[in-house]
Amino acid sequence: MPAVDFDPFAPEHRPNPYPLYRRLREEAPVYQSPRGPWLLTRYADCVALMRDDRFGHGTRQRLLDKSKWRKPAEGRALPFILLDPPEHTRQRVLASRAFTPRAVHRQIPLIEKLVDEMLDAVIDAGEVDLVEAFAYPLPATVISGLLGVPAADRELVRGWSSLIARGVDPDYQYSADQKRERDEALASFDAYFAELAAEKRRNPADDLLTALIAVRDEGAGGDEGGEGEGRLSEPELLSICTMIYVAGHETTTDLLANGTLALLKNPEEFRRLRADPAGLAESAVEEFLRYDPPTQLTRRTALEDAKLDGHLISRGEQVIIVRGAANRDPSVFPDPDRLDLGRTPNKHIAFDGGIHFCLGAALARLEGRIAFAALANRTSDIELATDEPAYRSNVTIRGLSALPVRLRS
Ligand code: HEM
Structure with a gap:
């Protein structure tokens, strides 16, 4: 038995899970948690798993249904973030034809304008x-x-x-009521996007939808009607919209x-960013993603029996990349x-490193770079107005529920 008894989903780890991660990595790097899933905490193991086709989501093999994770409701498509090849590949390629680097690049003036307006409203405005x-x-x-x-929605x-x-x-994190609420939210999104x-379709616009x-x-080349290689089905279209939106x-x-909280807790680094916002913002964003990644965990399912570091992972068992x-x-x-903030190289895995590599990484990086450069440029001081900011109850997507501060110009 390892010396650690680690439930990654226990609420007490939310504010600072890193000491526990460290113990796990040192004492039980391939560890079966009391809840069932295996946890990987070493970099090399996580990277290898992301690229290991013995692991995936198991949708086709119905392994997903066996697990306690989300099943698609009648008439809904699972988002491709939860699919394996070839379905994943086909939908990802099709979505990428619409969600292009050019579409992301065109957001720059809007992001700059929004950042300025939002900071105008909060700088020197008290808490x-x-x-x-x-x-x-x-x-x-x-x-x-x-x-x-539309803004109104x-x-x-x-x-x-x-x-x-x-x-x-x-799923086991939540009550039946909470699961029902989530499934209703998915259905509401589908109806909304439909x-x-x-x-x-009546009034085409210059947007991703x-x-x-x-x-x-129209399909994306040579497809003879119906759904298939070159087309998205209507449920696929809707699930992609919801996935990209969320x-x-x-x-x-x-x-x-x-990232802002990390700066507030490391004033030396904040001073460093202030001295050279344009030069440092890009690598600062990479460091925030490494240091306290929004996506803490990702689950994969063993599609066949597989050995990891001498441990047998049976088909259908879950492995979590921490x-x-x-x-x-x-x-x-x-x-x-x-x-x-100047760390190089910085090959963090906050955006994944396999076939599910984040489709929106360029957009997230762009928003981060513009936002942190402006925060550093436009404020002389940001003061934390609480001792310990509160975290949301989420585990997989980790973040603060509020960050009370005072910003001075
Ligand atoms: C800091 C912000 C973000 C982080 C940390 C992040 C992280 C991730 C990670 C870790 C994955 C892989 C999940 C897995 O392997 O199961 C992923 C996938 C994905 N992300 Fe992001 N993401 C971010 C922002 C965005 C944005 C802005 C968009 C879209 C506009 C986006 C769209 C997607 C999509 C569509 C996938 C699925 C890709 C696939 O399955 O092939 N993400 N993201």
Whole structure:
């Protein structure tokens, strides 16, 4: 028996899971938790698992149904983040035809404008909650604009989105009522995007939903009608919209808030960023992603019996990549508990490193770079207005529920 008895989902680890990650990595790097899933905490093991095709989601083999994780409701498609090849590959390729680097690049002026406006409202304004005033609305407004969700609907979809973000945690975390709420949120999103897609079909716009509809309706090359290689089905289209909407801001909010908190707790590094915001913002974002990643855990299922470091993982068993632990593995990151905004190289795995590599990484990096450069440029001081900021109950997507601060110009 290992000396650790670690339930990664226990609430007491939320504020600071890193000491436990470290013990696990040192004492039981391939560890079966009391809840069942295996946990990997060494960098090399996590990277190997992300690229190991003996592990996946097991949707096709119905392994997903056996597990306690989300099943698709009648008539719904699972988002491709939960699919294995070849279904995953086909949908990802099709979605990428609409969600292009050019579409991301075109967001720069909007992001800069939003950052300026939001900071104008909070600098020298006394105590503010930086999550509510900045870290949440910035990515939510950007992803809404990109997808084509009207501003008037944002509050409506906000509640559904947070229920879904929380719903990526293991089912046993939640009561039957909470699971029902999450499934209702997914259904509400589907109905919402179905209606919005109908509207965009009547009035095409310069947005991602219109571009995805083109991939859905016209196909992406040589497909002879119906769904298939070159087309998305209607349920696939809707699940992609929901996935991009939710993935597009819940995590980026946490990058902005977790990163700001890291700066406040490391004033030397904040001074360093202030001295050279343009030069340092890019590597600072990478360091925030390494140091306190918004996506702490990712689950995979053994598609066949497999040995990991001498342990037999039976078909259908769950293995969890603990990104937050791998990102602080001292064999890859010297002095890993130190925040070093200039760290190079910095091959963290906050965006994954296999076939599911984050589709929105470029957008998240862009928002982070502009936001942190502006925070450093425009403030002379940010003072934390609480001793210990509170975390949301989520485990998989880790972030603050509020960040009370005072910003001075
Ligand atoms: C700091 C912000 C973000 C972080 C830390 C993050 C992290 C991740 C991670 C770890 C995965 C892989 C999950 C897995 O392996 O199961 C992923 C996948 C994904 N992310 Fe992100 N993400 C961020 C922002 C975004 C944004 C802004 C978007 C879209 C606009 C986005 C869209 C996606 C999509 C669609 C996938 C699924 C890719 C696939 O399955 O092939 N993400 N993200």
